Amino acid sequence: MAATSPQRITLIGLGTIGMSMAALHLERSNTTVDVFDTRPDLKDHVLNTLPNFLGQGSRTTGFDPQRSASLVKSFIESGRLNIHNSLNTACASATIVQEQGPENIAFKESLWAEVESLAPPSAHLWTSTSGIAASLQQGSMRDKTRLLVVHPFNPPHTMPLLEIVPGPETASERVDFAREYFSVQGSRHRPVVIRKEIPGFVGNRLAFALFREACHLVQEDVVSAKDLDNILMASLGPRWAGNGVFESYQQGGGEGGIGAFIEKLSSTMQEVWDGLGKVNVLGDEETGWKDKVISQVNDTYGTLTPERLHEKEERLKDFVEVQGKTYGDSHKE
């Protein structure tokens, strides 16, 4: 069945990511969403929380809590959104089963064995894990070709990236289906297939590489946590929102492109690489930075208020909108 056909998606685990995923799927016109979570107040939780993730269409008039709440109720009344207290009924008619449960291999391994016995054999099986590769989750499955990682970035209903990471046994048509599902016309999402299973996949590896150096620079008193954030927002953030790191340096090298850039910067670049911080988060060595970083970050930002979180999300949507803009004749290229 084509990824553009009507789909029935089962979501297992309705935390923040699950709720955002529900909004993402419900935003498409031809989906039915079945949600399952072990929490006893699931229906109230959905009614109270899901409205905050909906309402993308009302940007010009602002977020309207009442309208979003009625939207959720109308989804339930029309049967587009179904709330389940049993995994069995939740999975029974699925074309896609997507889990965002605890990050625990044993949990996921046993979940997929159970899902396999409950869902139709054609259903696609997606894990939203940020750290546990598909090949580590499939130990108890009979058919290991169905499972793959579909790793969203927070918040999934707004952030364009989905990292699709097949395991060595995942069937290529399962990979194609996932990519096509998120590439549907009009979607703001941009799926990318990762060729090899690797810890942290690609997005978080890049983020953690930068974060390690950020923590080192704060630990060494080169800059405060707040000033480091300001530096990032005033330079690399907007640069990389418009161009990846490779295209930026292709430009930076002028006529000679990235080769000339690397050549010209080589001595500074090697000096930086040789001196990159080696802080650690586990173990006993070089973990002393944590107290300093955590206390500076808490002092600077405290608890983020709902207003601040709302502002962050609206701004993110504006950046994504600018990414989709065309300028002059450049879209004809």
Add this chain to the structure above:
Amino acid sequence: MAATSPQRITLIGLGTIGMSMAALHLERSNTTVDVFDTRPDLKDHVLNTLPNFLGQGSRTTGFDPQRSASLVKSFIESGRLNIHNSLNTACASATIVQEQGPENIAFKESLWAEVESLAPPSAHLWTSTSGIAASLQQGSMRDKTRLLVVHPFNPPHTMPLLEIVPGPETASERVDFAREYFSVQGSRHRPVVIRKEIPGFVGNRLAFALFREACHLVQEDVVSAKDLDNILMASLGPRWAGNGVFESYQQGGGEGGIGAFIEKLSSTMQEVWDGLGKVNVLGDEETGWKDKVISQVNDTYGTLTPERLHEKEERLKDFVEVQGKTYGDSHKE
């Protein structure tokens, strides 16, 4: 003299950065700019190139080459822009001397000794270097308290960041002046003072930390250069355009903030840190990635056309504009 008072800025070196800097300074209403470069066609070069860096005010009606060209001519006629073939006349009345010459210690050391003998003793001395600390440039100066790094990000007239990096001997009032100069009301620039001299300062250290891992992932065939750029643009770019890395993780940890985030992700984070790529740009070891990365980047982007560069710059301006937007009541915080 206060940084908000009228300033007379001498620019030494009129390459791309120098030209962009000229546009930055001319955009302020109370500046006079003196430019010096050893190229014999300096006047033609300024008349032909500077118009491309001006015209910020005409965003709604689009870039108008004729209007920008007349603007440059009117700056020259009114005496706000002066083109010099002698360093002596260029520096004679400066309140600020800013150099963006070759990245070469010997060049800069001898330049500053000469500038010191030509410019008024009160003039502020700024180097746009991306790699040579002030303390390495001041060897032949009598008064070492005047020199500091003011490192822009490309392109300076659009990119908000200026890294202000004093050396151990730089006077604190010189640092304050530079920060205040770029903090003037209505400016899109955001200066940040770095507390210690360190190779690459902060912005490029963070960029190079991420770039090293990016090159490693391409070398290992985890992802193509093009897909890696797409991943960055679809996730970390827009995220860091709106929030620094620390605030993002403060949010990622929910109620527990960044401390909870680090705790929750610690095993994946440490695994990523332990496995970060160790490619090098100099020496014989692990430099084999260069051919693969350079050829993939050239194949993907080729020579960036003027239309593409214009699009990139316009999009960057739009991101910076979104950064300055207020949402709901959040600006009252």
